[in-house]
Amino acid sequence: xxxxxxxxxxxxxxxxxxxxxxxxxxxxxxxxxxxxxxxxxxxxxxxxxxxxxxxxxxxxxxxxxxxxxxxxxxxxxxxxxxxxxxxxxxxxxxxxxxxxxxxxxxxxxxxxxxxxxxxxxxxxxxxxxxxxxxxxxxxxxxxxxxxxxxxxxxxxxxxxxxxxxxxxxxxxxxxxxxxxxxxxxxxxxxxxxxxxxxxxxxxxxxxxxxxxxxxxxxxxxxxxxxxxxxxxxxxxxxxxxxxxxxxxxxxxxxxxxxxxxxxxxxxxxxxxxxxxxxxxxxxxxxxxxxxxxxxxxxxxxxxxxxxxxxxxxxxxxxxxxxxxxxxxxxxxxxxxxxxxxxxxxxxxxxxxxxxxxxxxxxxxxxxxxxxxxxxxxxxxxxxxxxxxxxxxxxxxxxxxxxxxxxxxxxxxxxxxxxxxxxxxx
Numbered sequence: 191x192x193x194x195x196x197x198x199x200x201x202x203x204x205x206x207x208x209x210x211x212x213x214x215x216x217x218x219x220x221x222x223x224x225x226x227x228x229x230x231x232x233x234x235x236x237x238x239x240x241x242x243x244x245x246x247x248x249x250x251x252x253x254x255x256x257x258x259x260x261x262x263x264x265x266x267x268x269x270x271x272x273x274x275x276x277x278x279x280x281x282x283x284x285x286x287x288x289x290x291x292x293x294x295x296x297x298x299x300x301x302x303x304x305x306x307x308x309x310x311x312x313x314x315x316x317x318x319x320x321x322x323x324x325x326x327x328x329x330x331x332x333x334x335x336x337x338x339x340x341x342x343x344x345x346x347x348x349x350x351x352x353x354x355x356x357x358x359x360x361x362x363x364x365x366x367x368x369x370x371x372x373x374x375x376x377x378x379x380x381x382x383x384x385x386x387x388x389x390x391x392x393x394x395x396x397x398x399x400x401x402x403x404x405x406x407x408x409x410x411x412x413x414x415x416x417x418x419x420x421x422x423x424x425x426x427x428x429x430x431x432x433x434x435x436x437x438x439x440x441x442x443x444x445x446x447x448x449x450x451x452x453x454x455x456x457x458x459x460x461x462x463x464x465x466x467x468x469x470x471x472x473x474x475x476x477x478x479x480x481x482x483x484x485x486x487x488x489x490x491x492x493x494x495x496x497x498x499x500x501x502x503x504x505x506x507x508x509x510x511x512x513x514x515x516x517x518x519x520x521x522x523x524x525x526x527x528x529x530x531x532x533x534x535x536x537x538x539x540x541x542x543x544x545x546x547x548x549x550x551x552x553x554x555x556x557x558x559x560x561x562x563x564x565x566x567x568x569x570x571x572x573x574x575x576x577x578x579x580x581x582x583x584x585x586x587x588x589x590x591x592x593x594x595x596x597x598x599x600x601x602x603x604x605x606x607x608x609x610x611x612x613x614x615x
Contacts, residue, residue, distance in 0.1 A: 193414040194325045194430060195365055198318055198344070199358050202430050206313045210437040212573055214313040216516050216580055217277050219600040220444055220610055221270050221287045223584040223593065227516065228272035229253035233382065234599030249296040250609045259296040260396045263346075264396035266292035266612075271338070273516060275587075278443045278451050280546055280568070282323035282341060283331045286442070286491035288388040290315040293395035294349040298605055303353060304522060305605045311352040315395075319345020320438045322413075327426030331376075335423060339374020339387035344413065346395020354403055365406025367398040367420040378493075425473025440580060443547070443567050446579050447513040449569075452481035455549035456500060460507045467508045467532060469556045475500050476541040476550040486538055493519040494500075504551075505532040515586045 192200075221334055228234070229252035234470035241264060242255045249262030252269045256262070271288040272275055279286050294312045332338050336444035347368045350359045374387035402408075413419050413426040420427055447457050477500070485498040496502045496519050503513055509528055513516050525531065543548065549569040554560055571579075592611075599608040 191410055194420075195362065195411045195413045195415075196336050196428075197414075197430070197432055198321070198348060198365060201314070201321075202348065202358075202361055202600075204314060204325075204432070206310050207435075207437055209573075210313050210317070210439050211309055213440050213442060214309050214316065215600060216513070216577055217287045217316070217442060217444070217586065218291060218309065218312070218538070219597055220580050221276055221291050222596055222600060222608070223580075224269035224273055224276045224288075225252045225266060225276070225589050226592075226596070226612060226614075227587040228269040231272060233272060234385075235414070236381075237268065238265050239440045245301070249299045250613050252612050254613045259300050259395045259400075261606055262296040262299075263292045263392035264389040266296065266389070267392035268385045271385035271388040272452055273280050273448070273597070274385070274450075275445050275448055275516070278445065279320050279323070279438070279441065280443060281438065281441065282320040282342055283328065283339060283523065284319070284323055284337035285388065286316040286319045286338075286342060286345060286439075287312075288385075289338055289391035290319060290345045290349045290395070292389070292392035293346035293354060296392075297350050297396055297399070299609065301353060302325060303605065305408060305603045305608060307353060308605060311349045312558075313437075314352050315345045315347075315349025316439050316442075317345075317433060317437050318348035321430055321432070325425065325430045326423070327422060327428045330420075332509045333424040334376050336374035336376050336378070336384075336387050339391045340372045340419075340423070342388065343368050343372035343391040343394040344492045346392050347398050348397035350395050351402075354399055356399065356403060362410070363406060363408045364402035364472075365396045366410070366412030367401055367406065368394055369409065369412030370417060371398060417544055439494070441568065444576065444580060444583075446583055447503070448516045448519060449513060450481075450485040451501055452477070452485040452546070453498075453500060453503050455547060455565045455567050456551060457503060457507050457513055458567070459549055459551045459563040460504060461468075462565065463553075463561060463563050465508060467528075470508065470532070470553060471555045471556055472534065473504060473536040474552040475504065475536065475538045476552075477538065478544045478545050478546045478548065479540040479542060482540045488538075490524045491528060492521050492524065496520075496524050500538045501533040501536045502529065504536055505529045508532060512586065514583055
């Protein structure tokens, strides 16, 4: 029986479908916009400076400066996840791009690879991280491991291995080395160490691939073998298969609201309706049980708490606040009198039949009328519509001129042109 490691090794030379590569281009653009905005926030300035001080290299860092490929992957992975506004894959249970793209791009700069090669390697790496995430399963996540960091590290290895053209023996060693390095805990959520988890995964991908190329060996199957990563980290060892036809990367969910992804189905349902808040008497939000302990702060007092509140974000959306803008989530907005009054008319309950991507909203209006709204984030979204929404998001984060320049760079084949956009202060 083929283990997940055997499948990954077989997958290393897979032909990337055009649709999957297009989705990767969109995620590349979104990842870059999130990373630029994350650097501009300034929270990790000292961290980035400390990494630059450890030695320069050919790999560029968001906001300026250069470092070795492993250090650049660490910094760029961390900064691109700093705002928690990057893409998600619900089956993977993680954020795939922030682990894979920083690793592949940092290594590609040292190899002087074209952007097309970056896209193909990153697409394969993201698809591999989703496969490992599915294989590890929900028990791995529920016990406390952060799959962005764990499954993401193996995806980063696969992306880097594709760029380096590692052979079967070298890739097996790289995956085995990664098994001793992949790490990341949900205990870090709410701290600076949460985005650091993504950076560590990216750095692991670069280092494990380079070490294997240099001849370092590891366990024959450090991922799935006896006492391997999966068996020792509460992995379910779920049955998984390599993609056939449509790749799972095409199911990525991009964030269009600057808050917890558990709120997005509700916000999309509300946004698609035309409601006058003055006529709203009450609102009942139904959601998956998973989100009740994640983003259901009833009376948030800070901008950060607002990002994890159904009542707050629903009221903000109805009253015309832009939930796609980072700047909308302030301490003051939680004290806005109109929002507080509307919040009091909103209740939230769990509904077992709803998946993590679904939400239902029942709105009682003056005069007895009732509006029933619903949205499923897994519903197909055309690439054209997705691209337009991502461009609007980038404009909100970076301004129109910067967003347009970044879009053009992300659609081309000049990696240097893309990096020029990332390092602009």
